Amino acid sequence: MTVGPRPPRVLLLTGSPLDGADGADVALARDVLGALPDMDFLWFRQWPARRGRPPPPAGRAIRLWTPGGSPHGRPVVLQATLAGAVAARRADLVHAFVTVGQAFPAFSWLRPLMLGARPVVHTVPGVDEARLLARTRPLGTTVALSESMARRLRAAHFGDVRVIPPMIRLSEWPFLPRPGGVPTVLYAGRLDPRGGVVTAVEAAAEAARSGAEFRLVLAVHGRPGQHTAALREELRERAGSGGLTDVEVRGRVDDMRALLASTHVLLFPPPVAGGTLDIPLTVLQALATGRPAVLSDLPQFADFGDAVLRAPAGDARRTGQQLAWLLEQPRVWDMLAERGRAAVEESFGPERFADRYGALYRELLA
Structure with a gap:
């Protein structure tokens, strides 16, 4: 060449x-x-x-x-x-x-x-x-x-x-066993509604109302010009009003590998296609490490097939039901963890x- x-x-x-x-x-x-x-x-x-x-x-x-x-x-x-x-x-x-x-x-x-x-x-x-x-x-x-x-x-x-x-370098994102303790549900993405964080909070509240027990971590980064401190405080208030008591809102993640190691489920439900990477790298990283994902039913996520759970875009109620069901089904968790890793190895x-x-x-x- x-x-x-x-x-x-x-x-x-x-x-x-x-x-x-x-x-x-x-x-x-x-x-x-x-x-x-x-x-x-x-x-x-x-x-x-x-x-x-x-x-x-x-x-x-x-x-x-x-x-x-x-x-x-x-x-x-x-x-x-x-x-x-x-x-x-x-x-x-x-x-x-x-x-x-x-x-x-x-x-x-x-x-x-x-x-x-x-x-x-x-x-x-x-x-x-x-x-x-x-x-x-x-x-x-x-x-x-x-x-x-x-x-x-x-x-x-x-x-x-x-x-x-x-692509994702598979050697840098090894498959990890399921962590112990209270399950951690992670959202990682933009600090605005189009990124899906509002839907994620509402879906988590729906899962909690159905009896699911978990800790919610919102790793959110802002765009230039946004008042990130005020927006993060709004997320805390929204989570509290939804009945979520164990919530951490944080900014930039310096060590995503360590965060995913302690995570049980990735929750990423953008309501619309646009405003973010077509195939978010966070989703690939989570699937590679064996972390099942609950995603919006957007066209670009169809490529993952049955390796992920999907709910109608913008439907917090259905998304929360999917999350609660996954947290209650350890065998399904294991199956999705293996499918997710295989999908990344095959296509990414x-x-x-x-x-x-x-x-x-x-x-x-x-």
Whole structure:
């Protein structure tokens, strides 16, 4: 896989540095960088260096000034856009990891000016709102994370859409035995209703009213500009008014492996498709470690088949009933734990991920 005497040079175009953020675009870009060692990658790094994820050990960094120590925000996105436009001229291939959000339609129409004539791969982590697709042009060859997202993009005239699910390094997320003690139910996601946290609290209250005993942990992270302290306090009040007495509301999780080790069930019921990663990495991590999941019955979750429990999106009552039933059925818990691990091994392993992206790169670079 070469272009001339040197390795192909690939620009990883993300909205924030690879060493300072936890976003879906960053996670996917880091995985691609690690999966294809024969590429000469260009990627964004925060400056000055601050605490965060360690920088990738391969490729070459393009520094972005991160004012106030934040790897997010408009100043960083603007720098990434301008730096990407310059770096694209030195690349053989541009690989963009960009959610279809409010600013994406304008960027898509400026694609020839910003990225030149280089071939472009656009991995779509998610679509914030379906109406945005009607105002958007494809950047190049599009990669969806699920078959359901691929159908939505093709219907919006995105043309060449491939499906490459996200990956999880199975060696880093080993299958764990069921923990003892009072069951812990975990929600991990966005601090807003579209992320499913409100439905999760209401579903947990429904399960508690039916007699289920458990501890609820809400690991929630906010978006830039949100008043996270006030929103977390609102969640505590909502949980208390619903009759939940053992509730922990926390922010960013520094050690998800340790949290999942103490978790019995992942509760992730977003009411709508959009506003989050199409296939959330937290769901893959939970299933890999043998933690059954109760999810919304959204199209992208159909790929998990009978490895998870699903309830109608936005239906807190039915979701709570599913949760209570699972907590009362240890044999079902064991069965789902094994199915979840098998589903991740079959469809979300690193070898399959590397093979598919490697084949796509070879096709476009040829």
